[in-house]
Amino acid sequence: MVNKEQIAQEYQKIQDEICTALEKLDGKAHFVEEVWEREGGGGGRTRIIQNGNVFEKGGVNFSAVYGKLPEPIKKAFGVDEDDFFACGVSIVIHPNNPFVPIIHMNIRYFELNEQVRWFGGGIDLTPHYIQDADATYFHQALKTVSDKHSPTFYADFKTWADNYFFIKHRNETRGIGGVFYDKLTPEKTGLSYDELFAYSCDLGRTFAPTYSEIVNRNRDKSYSDREKEWQFLRRGRYVEFNLVYDAGTKFGLETNGRIESILMSLPKQANWFYDFKTEAGSEEERTLSLLKKDIDWLAI
Template identity: 50%
Template sequence: MMDDHARVNRLREEPRTDIPMAHRVQRFVEALQRHICKAIEDVDGAAQFRRDPWKYREGGGGLTCVLENGAVFEKAGVNTSAIQGRLTERAARAIGVHPAPFFATGLSLVIHPRSPYVPSVHANFRYFALGDDLFHPEDQWFGGGADLTPYYPFLEDVQHFHRVWKEVCDRHPGVADYARFKAACDAYFYLPHRGEMRGVGGIFYDYLRDDPEGAFFFSREAGRAFLRSYLPIVERRRDMPYGERERHFQLLRRGRYVEFNLIYDRGTRFGLESNGRTESILMSLPPEVRWQYDWRPVPGSPEAAALWFFQPRDWLALTEADVPQP
């Protein structure tokens, strides 16, 4: 009987020689954007995405899709881009390469739900190539991942999210490694000035270059897994009642999201330093957020219990008995 790895290898496409990898990835992320936007609109039921095409001044462009003031989602952005030009010294230094012609394409999404019981989520899947010849680039690599930012976390939800990504990684041995990608996510989305993570992590990978076909195959499967990693959580939590107390805590925790994106996020930095489109780059910021001087949770409260989740943990090894109760 065929095992999972053999089954996955059968599904792997033969390498295309008539279309550059850059354009194959571009086609994929644009199709994925359409699929995700449709699914998010169907779940929300009240709002639709505004679709805003734009041009990059050196070449290419993108499509920014933003949904606002929905019944379920306060703000959702699903962006694609495919741009080309020449890296400036500063932009090249930011990603550890030399100044050269480049092509970059990818999808990036951020969703901020209305309910404090529904987590925010971020994901991106991207490809980068250096050199003038896209058929034979000087260098090329894939990156991406997904991470979950709950406000009132539930172990069931956190484990579901991580389980989906572990299953995807496990189907691509030699390219993907859940333990390594999870550890990279925990390290990347950590706020050292706060001593905590912005959420509960997920997976994060970058500079996958040894096997471009394998990395593309993995990234396609990861992109297609996003909806099943997130929408079941939305359906479980969307109708839970909440009040001003929960909303207040949600806005405070969103402050951590903003702090990370504006201080540490490499994608934000690269976008601004490569003269990207500011509206699209800052699309990830939530519509409402709050900072309160020296705020501390009441001991024994649900808010105090929530903070336990914002440290790196082996989520799939935990049981409910391990989780502090308010």
């Protein structure tokens, strides 16, 4: 049965593969790496790419941390034990062009002991302008990789993503969702830990080719000042979700994680406009109308 050392090693390989692919995709910018250690146990590799042809700012981070679990986290997880191990790869990319979407991915593993351990993760897309063909392509890619492991994963995890990536105070989804899952165990899924780990890795390796296709479809589109302002507004919504609702951000802060790595998900610039209203019949209005749960993106 796969152990935490093997999981951490494979996750680092996935981080390396994705960084290589994104540098090639951008064609200009390169990742800058900072290796860090966590007070209390563990550390990670933070890799940031900025000011590129395609990417304004992005991060592809690996961490493997251990130590004593804080009381708020113990209570949230419903566990009594103190010692924990957690590792994962976390990605957020903010592009220059408003027609290239923001993307997020996370694959992670958590362990208290041999009996209490689980996998979590997912990939979701946040377009500034929703384009139907891209949405269908993205969801089909996630369904394809999920179907390899379970006939129920895509439908279940899409619903989970719709519910999780929801900005309650705005009554809108953060984007078009994707797949999201947490605390997967053999008891819940009927799959072994080795099989759940295989799904985690396959999902991680779906990221680069899927996002590269979407980037290349849109990277050379021209855009106006108005469309750039809309991008800044949508980034503001992204910031609101990450700071108010995101469980990973909360976990990092509660476990004394590295602040720069935790907040790398935030864009270089985001704007807020008082009482913003879209114009009737505009692409901005259409995008807002599609920021809802339970849309079948495979049939749109």
